[in-house]
Amino acid sequence: MSERLPLRPPVTLGDLADALNGKLIGNGEIQVSALVHPTEVSRADHLVFVMEPALVSALEGSPVLGAVVAEDICLPQGLLEGVVRVQRPRYALADLLEIFASPVDPPPGVHPSAIVDASAMIYPAVSIGPFVHVGPDASVGSGSILMSHVSVGASARIGENCLLHSGVRIGERVCIGNRVIIHHNASVGADGFSFVTPEQASFEAAKTGGDFVTTNNRGIRRINSIGTVVIGDDVEIGACSTIDRANLGATVIGRGTKIDNQVQIAHNCHIGEDCLISGCVGISGSCRLGDRVVLAGGVGLADHIEVGDDAVVGAGSGVWRNVPPKQVVLGYPAAPKSEALERELNIGRLRRLIRDVADLRRRLLRLDHR
Amino acid sequence: MPDVESRIREIIAREAGVPRDTVQRHSTLADLDISSVQFVQIMFLIEEEFDIYLAEGEIGVDLVSVGELLDAVERLLADKSRSAGA
Numbered sequence: 001m002s003e004r005l006p007l008r009p010p011v012t013l014g015d016l017a018d019a020l021n022g023k024l025i026g027n028g029e030i031q032v033s034a035l036v037h038p039t040e041v042s043r044a045d046h047l048v049f050v051m052e053p054a055l056v057s058a059l060e061g062s063p064v065l066g067a068v069v070a071e072d073i074c075l076p077q078g079l080l081e082g083v084v085r086v087q088r089p090r091y092a093l094a095d096l097l098e099i100f101a102s103p104v105d106p107p108p109g110v111h112p113s114a115i116v117d118a119s120a121m122i123y124p125a126v127s128i129g130p131f132v133h134v135g136p137d138a139s140v141g142s143g144s145i146l147m148s149h150v151s152v153g154a155s156a157r158i159g160e161n162c163l164l165h166s167g168v169r170i171g172e173r174v175c176i177g178n179r180v181i182i183h184h185n186a187s188v189g190a191d192g193f194s195f196v197t198p199e200q201a202s203f204e205a206a207k208t209g210g211d212f213v214t215t216n217n218r219g220i221r222r223i224n225s226i227g228t229v230v231i232g233d234d235v236e237i238g239a240c241s242t243i244d245r246a247n248l249g250a251t252v253i254g255r256g257t258k259i260d261n262q263v264q265i266a267h268n269c270h271i272g273e274d275c276l277i278s279g280c281v282g283i284s285g286s287c288r289l290g291d292r293v294v295l296a297g298g299v300g301l302a303d304h305i306e307v308g309d310d311a312v313v314g315a316g317s318g319v320w321r322n323v324p325p326k327q328v329v330l331g332y333p334a335a336p337k338s339e340a341l342e343r344e345l346n347i348g349r350l351r352r353l354i355r356d357v358a359d360l361r362r363r364l365l366r367l368d369h370r
Numbered sequence: 371m372p373d374v375e376s377r378i379r380e381i382i383a384r385e386a387g388v389p390r391d392t393v394q395r396h397s398t399l400a401d402l403d404i405s406s407v408q409f410v411q412i413m414f415l416i417e418e419e420f421d422i423y424l425a426e427g428e429i430g431v432d433l434v435s436v437g438e439l440l441d442a443v444e445r446l447l448a449d450k451s452r453s454a455g456a
Binding site: 314330337341344345348349352 | 406407410411413414417418421423
């Protein structure tokens with residue numbers, strides 16, 4: 001993000017070029033007031049962002065004057081009066097959407113319908129929306145926003161300038177850093193899925209046994225989760241994601257990590273800094289992720305798995321073994337990328353291979369009969 | 371029947387979702403925005419189309435250009451033709 005941001009609309013193309021570190025071509029005095037999709041332009045002060053060549057044709061005949069365009073996209077001569085060329089379009093998009101966003105801006109103070117325990121510490125410039133509950137000895141740092149129906153458990157700590165969207169649940173003693181964003185109905189600090197049986201359980205026997213187990217799971221006993229969850233600064237947690245508290249100690253999400261919607265992070269996990277965890281990922285108990293790890297959509301990690309720094313796990317992969325740092329793994333079970341792709345190709349070849357073997361067999365039988 | 375080059379270009383264009391004339395001998399996977407996962411599917415379709423097996427080492431996801439893929443397929447087809455004639 002440029003240090004010159006945030007600009008607020010209306011802005012000139014010249015200002016945008018500076019803010020995006022882009023190259024201005026044409027008229028920099030054009031004023032734009034709203035960012036719209038190229039197919040939705042209806043006014044001359046609309047700004048469009050073009051990062052795919054197929055979108056250029058949508059601009060022909062439209063009233064649009066200015067655009068931000070990826071550097072490698074060709075534009076017909078005279079189509080636009082002013083253009084800001086950018087080298088890394090998606091990065092520019094992040095800046096643009098910050099400039100043109102309509103930020104959540106509720107009034108400061110505590111809504112009359114909110115219930116804030118007398119022992120809770122509410123710092124200045126906090127906004128607490130309708131039907132929020134803040135429990136005993138909890139604290140909410142300055143500038144933080146709690147939208148409607150958020151609950152903050154006893155002794156939980158919310159840092160400064162956080163944004164908790166409607167319905168977020170923060171369990172007791174959970175610690176949230178500064179500038180953390182948590183989307184609708186996420187749950188941080190529910191108890192872990194942790195149970196034990198007096199004798200060896202079927203799932204324990206299944207790890208070492210054969211096709212059938214001889215044990216059973218009678219007398220399942222709960223293992224309480226008396227630990228907590230610690231969320232670092234600048235973390236983002238998607239809607240309906242769930243992060244369970246540790247049995248002892250803390251489930252930890254490192255600074256800067258971004259978690260998509262509907263992700264499950266089980267008890268005792270340690271997630272490093274600046275990780276990207278996509279939608280529907282499931283991370284079993286006691287896993288450890290290094291820093292900058294990327295888990296694509298729908299990845300599943302078995303319990304106690306370790307994933308090294310900078311590793312990338314492809315969509316839908318099932319990880320049963322540890323992943324070394326920087327390794328790219330794919331598939332089910334996850335394997336190094338080259339191995340997984342070769343496996344994929346070989347599975348595709350099976351039909352033809354079976355046909356070829358049958359053909360060879362027929363030929364050999366013919367030879368035997370001669 | 372279309373020649374080997376045009377059949378391969380057709381398969382690549384279809385899988386990459388690009389116009390056929392953008393698939394040139396000098397085009398690289400990166401030029402055509404083809405991921406390595408898509409490339410495996412392209413290899414599979416080419417093998418089916420020509421009834422060959424692209425051997426390990428002969429061709430891989432580190433392939434540089436469409437031309438190299440064409441050369442590899444033409445080599446395999448020539449070998450196949452020689453074997454059939456032997």
